[in-house]
Amino acid sequence: MITSELASLIIGIEENVRTESEYYGKLVEWREKYQTWHYGISLSNTHFFSLGTLEKQELQLLKRHDIRDFDLRILPDVKSPFESDEVIERLKYALRWLQDLPENSPNKTITGKELAFRILTGNPDYEYSGDTKPIPPDLSYEDYLKQVSPKLQHSKLGDFLGNRKILPYIFLFLFAFLIVVAIGLINDGYGFVTDMPWLRGILPLLLLLLIIANVAIVSNWISNFKWSGFQKKSFWDWLQLLIVPLMLALGAFYLNSAADFRDYQIAQERKQQEILTDYFSKMQGLIVETKKSKQTPGSKESNSEERLLTEFRPTAQALTLSVLEQLDGERKGKVITYLAESQLITVDNNKPYPQPEINLYGANLKGMVLNDVDQVETVDKKPLGVVIDKADITNSNIKNVKLFEGSQLRESDFSEANLTDVYFTGADMQGAKFIKSQMTNVDLSNTNLTSANFDNVETTKITISPETKLDDACVTKGEIVLNTIPFKKGEVVLDTIPINNKCGKRLGSGQ
Numbered sequence: 001m002i003t004s005e006l007a008s009l010i011i012g013i014e015e016n017v018r019t020e021s022e023y024y025g026k027l028v029e030w031r032e033k034y035q036t037w038h039y040g041i042s043l044s045n046t047h048f049f050s051l052g053t054l055e056k057q058e059l060q061l062l063k064r065h066d067i068r069d070f071d072l073r074i075l076p077d078v079k080s081p082f083e084s085d086e087v088i089e090r091l092k093y094a095l096r097w098l099q100d101l102p103e104n105s106p107n108k109t110i111t112g113k114e115l116a117f118r119i120l121t122g123n124p125d126y127e128y129s130g131d132t133k134p135i136p137p138d139l140s141y142e143d144y145l146k147q148v149s150p151k152l153q154h155s156k157l158g159d160f161l162g163n164r165k166i167l168p169y170i171f172l173f174l175f176a177f178l179i180v181v182a183i184g185l186i187n188d189g190y191g192f193v194t195d196m197p198w199l200r201g202i203l204p205l206l207l208l209l210l211i212i213a214n215v216a217i218v219s220n221w222i223s224n225f226k227w228s229g230f231q232k233k234s235f236w237d238w239l240q241l242l243i244v245p246l247m248l249a250l251g252a253f254y255l256n257s258a259a260d261f262r263d264y265q266i267a268q269e270r271k272q273q274e275i276l277t278d279y280f281s282k283m284q285g286l287i288v289e290t291k292k293s294k295q296t297p298g299s300k301e302s303n304s305e306e307r308l309l310t311e312f313r314p315t316a317q318a319l320t321l322s323v324l325e326q327l328d329g330e331r332k333g334k335v336i337t338y339l340a341e342s343q344l345i346t347v348d349n350n351k352p353y354p355q356p357e358i359n360l361y362g363a364n365l366k367g368m369v370l371n372d373v374d375q376v377e378t379v380d381k382k383p384l385g386v387v388i389d390k391a392d393i394t395n396s397n398i399k400n401v402k403l404f405e406g407s408q409l410r411e412s413d414f415s416e417a418n419l420t421d422v423y424f425t426g427a428d429m430q431g432a433k434f435i436k437s438q439m440t441n442v443d444l445s446n447t448n449l450t451s452a453n454f455d456n457v458e459t460t461k462i463t464i465s466p467e468t469k470l471d472d473a474c475v476t477k478g479e480i481v482l483n484t485i486p487f488k489k490g491e492v493v494l495d496t497i498p499i500n501n502k503c504g505k506r507l508g509s510g511q
Contacts, residue, residue, distance in 0.1 A: 006099050009049075010092050012061045017088055018044035023074065025084025027120045030072040039112040041091050041119065042074075049091060052112035059095065080120045090119045090145070097144045105138045118142070174213050276331050279323045280338065286312045287342070307344055308357050316344070317358045329367035329396065336368065336386075340376050340403055346384035349406055356387045363388060368396040375402040375423075385427070388412060398422050449473050 018024060023042035031037045038058075040050045045064070052058040064072075080087060094115060101107050110118075118141045139147070290309045308316055320339070324332055339345045339358060347354035365388070376384045385406035396417040406426040415435040423443040430448055435455040445465040451472040 006095055009059065009061065009095055013043060013049060013088065013092060016043045016047040016061065018046075019084070021045040023048075025080075025087040027075045027078045027080070027116055028072060029075060037113075039116040041087065041116065043088070050112070051115050058112070059098075078117070078120055081122070082120070087120060089149070093145055093149055094119055094141060096148075097139070097141055100144075102138055107138065107140070115141075174210055177210060272326075272328055272331055275323060275326055276334065279319065279335070282319060283316060283338075283342075286316055306357065307342060313357055317360075320358055320360070321363055324364050329369045332365055332368040333370040333373075336365070336370060336388075336403075337373055340373070340386050343376060343378075343384065345386050345388065346376050347387055347408070348378075348382065349385055350382075354387075360388045361390055363391045365391050365393045366395055368393060368398070370396070370398045370401055370403075372399070373401045373403045375405050393417060444468055 021042070021044040023045050026042050027039070028042050028048060029037050029039050038050060038052070040048045040062070042048050043061075047064070048062045050058055050060050050062050082090065098108075122142060286308055290307060290312060293309060294306075320335065324335060327335065336345075339360075344358045345356045345360055347356055376386075378384060383406060385408060386403060387408040389408060390411040390413075391409075392413050394413050394415045394417060396414070398417060399420045399422070401421070402423045404427055405423050407424075408428045409424075409432060410428055411431040411433075412429070413433045414437050415433050417434075417437045419437060419442050420440045421442075422439075424447045425443050426446045428448045429452060430450045431452065432449065433453045434457050435453055436457070438458045439462060440460045441463075442459075442461075443463045445463055446467040447464075448469045450469050451474075452470075453474060
């Protein structure tokens with residue numbers, strides 16, 4: 001076959017294909033009465049490409065009226081792994097392959113049926129006929145395709161996903177996963193949104209991808225049924241049909257979800273405020289009852305400075321610790337400010353064995369927001385310190401606070417806290433933790449920091465004094481490890497805390 005004839009055949013194929021036709025890309029066979037079978041690839045309902053008889057190739061374009069009296073039929077048992085468009089491409093490559101074969105090639109004797117099965121299935125199961133003489137090897141049709149048309153190669157994964165028999169199972173799996181994701185959105189991310197807010201952004205995207213995947217599977221599946229009327233409808237055709245209602249549905253879902261989340265936030269805000277208001281009301285009731293008792297003639301508490309009767313203190317302490325477990329950081333700060341100003345957690349360090357009326361030992365102050373709180377003073381201007389031992393104050397934001405001057409904060413945990421313009425002057429902070437905290441303009445003058453831990457602390461303008469105790473204070477890693485320096489009178493402002501030991505190694509005197 002000369003090149004011009006090949007070009008003419010390929011042009012004829014391209015001009016006569018009709019992708020919407022029922023026969024497009026299918027293997028067909030026909031025969032005259034009492035004659036041998038012919039095989040071909042259909043280009044449309046009206047045009048076919050003949051691959052020849054069983055005895056010889058007769059490569060030609062045929063119109064349907066040319067074989068009107070023939071017994072024409074599609075071979076229903078031939079399942080091709082290739083899409084119809086790809087079958088037509090493979091047909092054109094078959095013509096080029098036949099032209100490129102050497103004259104003495106055994107492949108020149110291939111029958112129309114064998115060639116048809118090579119194009120349709122890629123696995124024809126045939127035997128060479130005729131010549132058994134030694135012939136130089138030449139490329140098979142599949143090897144030819146791999147060299148000149150890599151795009152027609154199929155991966156195992158692609159063949160698996162392209163198998164229409166498993167499409168219903170893939171659809172059911174993806175649809176079930178879609179339902180799970182949708183329920184996750186409706187149920188606020190299964191309760192993890194508060195701890196993982198990024199989940200709320202991922203779930204809608206995952207839901208959209210699952211919807212698109214299911215649309216692709218359904219469009220591929222339904223298009224194979226004649227009764228559906230969707231033959232040859234591509235995935236993009238389906239998206240065009242569904243994109244408007246799909247976007248409207250997703251938009252409505254997003255707005256409803258956003259409204260539900262906003263309502264949830266409002267409800268939580270209202271609940272937090274109700275808890276705080278109820279707490280203040282109960283505490284104020286205890287304080288009022290104490291004042292009434294002190295005003296009773298002959299009462300032994302009439303001259304005392306107590307804010308709460310002794311019998312009220314266990315109730316007030318239990319109530320406070322319980323409320324701190326429920327409140328957010330901002331309201332925890334309001335509770336601490338209220339208790340300090342009411343002098344319920346403060347002590348006069350000039351008295352022997354001072355104890356607060358409400359003991360906040362081990363209180364949950366995680367995430368506390370405490371801003372612009374001055375030190376509490378008595379009527380005679382005597383400063384008071386608060387007592388909050390071994391409290392969880394991690395991830396807190398404390399700014400412009402003098403409340404902790406002269407306070408007792410033993411073993412309290414300030415890890416990952418943001419401390420700005422905070423005064424710990426004269427405080428007892430033995431065993432306190434500042435792991436990964438940020439300390440800016442923090443005053444540690446005359447502070448007892450024995451056995452304190454400063455791992456990975458970011459410090460700026462830390463004020464210390466000769467009376468600042470750093471015995472056994474330690475750091476296991478980070479960049480605040482410096483040699484201790486000799487102190488002069490007055491305070492020293494540093495950008496780092498002068499510690500030269502590792503945790504577990506005691507600083508000797510004089511170092």
